[in-house]
Amino acid sequence: QEQETDAGEITRDGQLSGKWLPTARDATGSEKITPGDRSQTRTRTINGDEVTEYLLVVDPDPQKRITGDLLENVYKQAGEFRTSVGFQFNVQGGRLFHALTSRHQPRQGANYRNRLAIVLNEEIHSAPTINAVIGATGQIDGNFTEEEIDELVAVLSAGQLPCRVTFQTSVKIVNQPE
Numbered sequence: 001q002e003q004e005t006d007a008g009e010i011t012r013d014g015q016l017s018g019k020w021l022p023t024a025r026d027a028t029g030s031e032k033i034t035p036g037d038r039s040q041t042r043t044r045t046i047n048g049d050e051v052t053e054y055l056l057v058v059d060p061d062p063q064k065r066i067t068g069d070l071l072e073n074v075y076k077q078a079g080e081f082r083t084s085v086g087f088q089f090n091v092q093g094g095r096l097f098h099a100l101t102s103r104h105q106p107r108q109g110a111n112y113r114n115r116l117a118i119v120l121n122e123e124i125h126s127a128p129t130i131n132a133v134i135g136a137t138g139q140i141d142g143n144f145t146e147e148e149i150d151e152l153v154a155v156l157s158a159g160q161l162p163c164r165v166t167f168q169t170s171v172k173i174v175n176q177p178e
Helices: 091-103 146-158
Strands: 002-004 009-012 015-022 041-046 049-057 071-078 083-089 112-114 116-120 123-126 137-140 165-169 175-177
Touching (some): 015 123, 071 146, 116 146, 123 146
Antiparallel strands (some): 009 015, 041 049, 112 175
């Protein structure tokens, strides 16, 4: 039986299985993430502001959750067409990330791709599309400005500090058509 707490956490049989989280806002106050066609969203008023929240799937096993303390390195890198964000996990993080992206990789014939939420301080800062299975090293490509690249590197690097970044899947919930 599913239950939702006041904090927006959804539990099933006493285990966390989902969570409603807002998107972070940029310097102009605009939400950083926009809903995809298959996004599960809701709008709430928080401190007088209308906020879009996204429903994220959370692995019920805390040992399988990927947090920023598993990251060893985050850096800017030259991509094929533009600058991207590179990252490297430690051995445990690489194993967990490989398992996660294997479960949610693009499927033949599917007309969508799963996205992965990058969460810092209970806000979604980015939701890149999972394009392939990724292990210990990978990159986040996108149509980013240099400022957005710098911010994403900073957000991911913050995961190595006491405030933690969490990677949460948004399977069948925050999806983007191809």
